[in-house]
Amino acid sequence: MTAFWAFLLEYQTHLIFGSGLLIGLLAAIHAAMTKRDVRAAIAWVGVVILSPFFGAFLYFLVGINRINRSRRLQHNEYLLQDHLNGKYRETGNIADISGPQFESLKKAGNKLSRFPIWSNNSITPLLGGDEAYAAMIAAIDSATKTIAMQSYIFDNDVIGKRIAQALVRARQRGVTVKVLIDAIGAKYSRPSITTLFKNTGIDVALFEAHFFSFKMPYSNLRCHRKILLIDGQLAFSGGMNIREGFTSEISQGTPMKDVHFQIRGPLVFQLLLVFFHDWSFTTHEKLMPANWISTPEPLPQSNTAARCITSGPDNDITSTHRLIQAACAVAQKHIRIQSPYFLPDQVLLGALNTAARRGIRVDILIPGKNNLYLVNCAMMAQLNQVLDSGCHVWRSNGPFDHSKLFTIDEGWALVGSSNWDARSLRLNFEVDIEVYDRTFSTRISQHIDGEIEKAVPVTRDTLKSISFLKQLRNKIIWLASPYL
Structure with a gap:
């Protein structure tokens, strides 16, 4: 020895x-x-x-990506198939609903999403926190059977407390309530909102809480999805977290902007399965639709066809990324993009630049004021790569705009939680809604156009006017853009 x-x-x-x-x-x-x-x-x-x-x-x-959810995914596949056979049928007339060019996009989406396209949906945009939070609290107060809520950030502030109190009231009425919050997002407030749910009978879980342990699948992956489900009949989803800064009451008339969506129809069931998926992954508890859906309501009389597009570093990796490529390829007139964090990789830059060279009008709206300094610097360093091919870039005026909207030819739209950056399109778990409907897409397009009318154009001369030191700073930060 x-x-x-x-x-x-x-x-x-x-x-x-x-x-x-x-x-x-x-x-x-x-x-x-x-x-x-x-x-x-x-x-x-x-x-x-x-x-x-x-x-x-x-x-x-x-x-290292250690996430493997294929077995838990299989459970939800069976639930989807049972519901599909029993109630809904996949939409076939996409050309009539949106336009003939979208038939090929539907085929691409069929390969990328496990969800079919269902008609008879009602999808209503809610502009800002004033509209969205009021509608969400009213819906929670109307619940009679179940509430499922999922958010990346759920702040312990004025708005967070109001929503938490509404959830507690629902539980006191005998409603089953489950709340899933990302473990990182839950720490944006001190103390965490989870303290308000103790001893209330509400089931609360944190997604990937062991982010400083080798037990965690991957500390860099977060659940960025935002979903609220009421009795399996009404849903809210989009890009809006639970934060008081999005309300005019708290922000003295100048709140941050965002667009959320109120949903009725078959799409609600798909969102319910997304929640089941994440809840099972986090808690190992399997939930069944029969216990989560109240007496079915009549389907909305609407031709709006839609489906969920889930993405994340598991079986769905790059699904949204590839759908964006396919959408740019079928565009015939106009591509509109609004994103708070616009840092596409070379593949998506190529898709946009190719569309612009084909004569497609490409409008990209980004915030004039950004809540993330490093992301703003990296975006400015990359904008020349779309401007050189003829794309149009705009910086919004006013408060920070967190909206995530994407439309093609006023016939198709993609809305939800995904940003145009590597974190959303490769690292985070996201849920977006692919909508085939001229009326809905036109409404979203008009909303983007309205913001562009008040925005400031970004040109090559604008970028050249930035001092050398700031350009160098932006380029250095841009080198880390895949990790921002």
């Missing part, structure tokens, strides 16, 4: 150096063999080579 310890002491430097090289080599091999994006593979291999110990530790902590 003495000889062994003497050996370790004599060659400890060599052993540490050798083990560092071995660990780094294993991490680099794993990154090269498993990463789908060559830029991510190169970046991780570079980090590991430059710092074998720290780089390998960082890679094993946040660089």
Whole structure:
């Protein structure tokens, strides 16, 4: 034993150096063999080579996607198929509803989403927190059987407390209430909103709470979905978190902007399955529709056809990303995009630039004031890549606008929780709604156009007028854009 310890002491430097090289080599091999994006593979291999110990530790902590939800997905597939056979039929007349060019987009979506397109939906935009939160609280107060709520951020502020109190009142009436909050989003407030639900009978769960433990699947992945479901008949979804800053009451008449959506019809069942999916993944409890849907209401008399598009680093990875590519490819007249965080990768930049070169009008609306300084700098560094091909970029006036809207030819729209950045399109769990309907798409397009009328255009001269030091700062920050 003495000889062994003497050996370790004599060659400890060599052993540490050798083990560092071995660990780094294993991490680099794993990154090269498993990463789908060559830029991510190169970046991780570079980090590991430059710092074998720290780089390998960082890679094993946040660089490996350990999420595998295929088994839990299968449970929801059965529920969807049973409901499809029993009640709804997939929409077939997309050309009549939206336009002939969208038939091919529907086929692409069929390959990317496990959900079919169902008609007879009612989807109502709610502009800002004043409309959205009031409608949500009224819906909670009307619940008779079940409430399922899911949010990335649920602040413990004036609005958060009002919604929490409404949920508590519902539970006191005998309504089953389950609340799912992302573990990171729950920490935006101190104390967390979860403290208000203690001893109320409401089931509260945190998505991926073990973000500093090797037990977590991946500390860098968050659940960015926002869903509220009432009795399995009424839903709210979109991009709006629970935060008082979106109300004029708290913000003294200048609230942050966003667009949320109130939904009735078959689409509500798809959103319910999305919640079941995430609840099961978080708590291992399987929920059944029969216990969550009250007496069915008559379907809305509407031709609005829609489906959920889920994306995330599991079976649905890059589904929204690929749908955006397909949508840009079928555009014949006009592409409109509104996103608070516009940092598309080279593939999506290529899709937009190709559309612009085909003569398609491409309008991109981003916030004039952004709540994330680094993202704003990175966006400014990249805008020349769309301006050079003829796309039009606008910066909104007024308060920060968190809206996430995308329309094609006033016949198709994509609304929901996804931003045009790597975090939304590759790292986070998101839910968006693909809508085939001329009336709905026109309304969203007109909303974007109305904001553009008040916006400031960004041109190549605008970018050139930025000082060299700020341009350099923006470019340096832009290098980290896949991780912002």
